[in-house]
Amino acid sequence: MEPVRAVKGMNDVLPAESVQWQRVEAAFRRTAALYGFREVRTPLVEATRLFVRAVGEGTDIVDKEMYSFKHHDEELTLRPEGTAGAARAYVEHKVHALEPVTRWYYLGPMFRAEKPQRGRYRQFSQAGAEVFGDPGPGCDAEMIDMLVTFLKSIGVPDIEVLVNSIGSGETRARYRELLRAHLEGKVVSEDSQRRLEQNPLRILDSKDPRDQAACEGAPSILDALGDEDRKHFDDFRRLLDTLGVAYRVEPKLVRGLDYYTRTLFEIKGAKQKLGAGDTLLGGGRYDAMVEELGGPSVPALGFAAGIDRLLIAGEPSGAEPAVDAFIAPLGDVAVGHALALARELRTRGVAVEADTRGGSLKSLLRRANALGARLVLILGEGELARGVVALKDLAGHAQEEVPRDRAAAIAADRLAASGAVRKEEP
Ligand code: AMP
Numbered sequence: 001m002e003p004v005r006a007v008k009g010m011n012d013v014l015p016a017e018s019v020q021w022q023r024v025e026a027a028f029r030r031t032a033a034l035y036g037f038r039e040v041r042t043p044l045v046e047a048t049r050l051f052v053r054a055v056g057e058g059t060d061i062v063d064k065e066m067y068s069f070k071h072h073d074e075e076l077t078l079r080p081e082g083t084a085g086a087a088r089a090y091v092e093h094k095v096h097a098l099e100p101v102t103r104w105y106y107l108g109p110m111f112r113a114e115k116p117q118r119g120r121y122r123q124f125s126q127a128g129a130e131v132f133g134d135p136g137p138g139c140d141a142e143m144i145d146m147l148v149t150f151l152k153s154i155g156v157p158d159i160e161v162l163v164n165s166i167g168s169g170e171t172r173a174r175y176r177e178l179l180r181a182h183l184e185g186k187v188v189s190e191d192s193q194r195r196l197e198q199n200p201l202r203i204l205d206s207k208d209p210r211d212q213a214a215c216e217g218a219p220s221i222l223d224a225l226g227d228e229d230r231k232h233f234d235d236f237r238r239l240l241d242t243l244g245v246a247y248r249v250e251p252k253l254v255r256g257l258d259y260y261t262r263t264l265f266e267i268k269g270a271k272q273k274l275g276a277g278d279t280l281l282g283g284g285r286y287d288a289m290v291e292e293l294g295g296p297s298v299p300a301l302g303f304a305a306g307i308d309r310l311l312i313a314g315e316p317s318g319a320e321p322a323v324d325a326f327i328a329p330l331g332d333v334a335v336g337h338a339l340a341l342a343r344e345l346r347t348r349g350v351a352v353e354a355d356t357r358g359g360s361l362k363s364l365l366r367r368a369n370a371l372g373a374r375l376v377l378i379l380g381e382g383e384l385a386r387g388v389v390a391l392k393d394l395a396g397h398a399q400e401e402v403p404r405d406r407a408a409a410i411a412a413d414r415l416a417a418s419g420a421v422r423k424e425e426p
Contacts, residue, residue, distance in 0.1 A: 009122030091295035155315025281305030321372025
């Protein structure tokens with residue numbers, strides 16, 4: 001039979017790698033908690049119209065990349081990003097009435113039918129956060145500070161923060177006309193001919209060389225900012241300076257999604273490892289989205305980081321042993337004793353594998369070594385008869401006999417003394 005394979009662009013994460021995932025996810029949760037964010041978990045499937053409304057028609061996500069399907073009469077979509085679902089939940093549960101400011105974070109898989117390549121997949125994971133209810137630039141600056149702290153904590157080198165402001169609706173309407181006038185008569189890509197009508201700002205973001213040439217010398221959106229927008233952007237930058245966060249203003253940064261207002265940012269890093277796809281995360285303000293989704297007028301700010309890319313960008317941690325201790329029963333009678341001893345050790349926080357396959361002591365020791373176990377507890381017929389366990393230290397190569405009824409306590413103490421016990425997850 002032809003073997004069944006994983007869907008293209010959707011990857012398995014086997015245990016050797018999932019250790020790295022857990023490390024990055026734990027670092028993210030820890031940082032988010034330190035900044036007062038709490039976890040929200042929204043469904044993987046939402047009504048298609050949520051994304052059409054929140055992300056916007058004319059965006060790559062909505063036009064080309066959504067996994068949408070019809071189930072009975074419902075038009076549904078596998079979530080391509082996390083902000084729309086979070087904002088939907090915020091409105092649906094009337095969270096604005098419960099608290100003036102809401103800080104949520106999320107972690108989990110997203111789905112986009114993109115062309116798979118290194119760092120770009122069809123199922124990928126994002127870690128993101130949203131702040132609802134705070135219009136001030138302090139909130140924007142602190143989010144960037146949090147992200148830089150997080151990226152440093154996982155060892156991402158060459159962190160580069162890019163910021164921009166695309167102002168509010170009025171600024172953009174004014175700027176759209178300036179940009180259209182600049183692009184008039186210039187050659188742009190087929191996609192951008194369409195964008196010229198719908199959303200010319202996105203042409204600035206295009207990777208197509210024709211579009212990039214056409215945008216050469218285009219007016220800067222920063223020159224079109226209204227007074228309030230300009231003050232917000234200046235204050236934001238001043239606060240980044242106060243916090244000592246290095247950044248670069250990039251007036252061409254507009255990002256793919258339609259819902260942004262004012263602040264936009266992207267953080268790149270580890271260029272050597274990621275090459276052109278070195279954008280680790282992006283975000284910004286979307287002060288109009290909550291109202292657009294039927295809620296009250298509540299300002300909001302958020303970002304999403306691609307965990308798949310963070311794993312490539314960060315410093316991998318060393319391999320963790322699979323278990324601390326290994327139990328080697330020799331002969332059928334010893335198996336029951338081995339399982340009971342394993343259970344005792346686990347209640348003491350020791351990770352254990354008890355071998356129940358049978359086999360020679362030599363093969364069992366080989367397995368213990370492969371698992372990275374520090375101690376092996378051997379239960380042979382002789383040990384059983386004498387009421388003892390042979391305790392073998394694989395690092396120190398010493399072996400001794402200990403009483404069966406104290407074996408778990410002694411082994412746990414040895415492991416604790418050598419620092420080789422399971423660490424509590426944060
Ligand atoms: P976006 O939601 O498009 O603003 O993307 C935010 C971040 O998610 C990007 O900077 C990437 O790190 C990550 N990302 C977006 N799309 C993909 C994808 N198809 N595969 C892997 N990571 C992605």
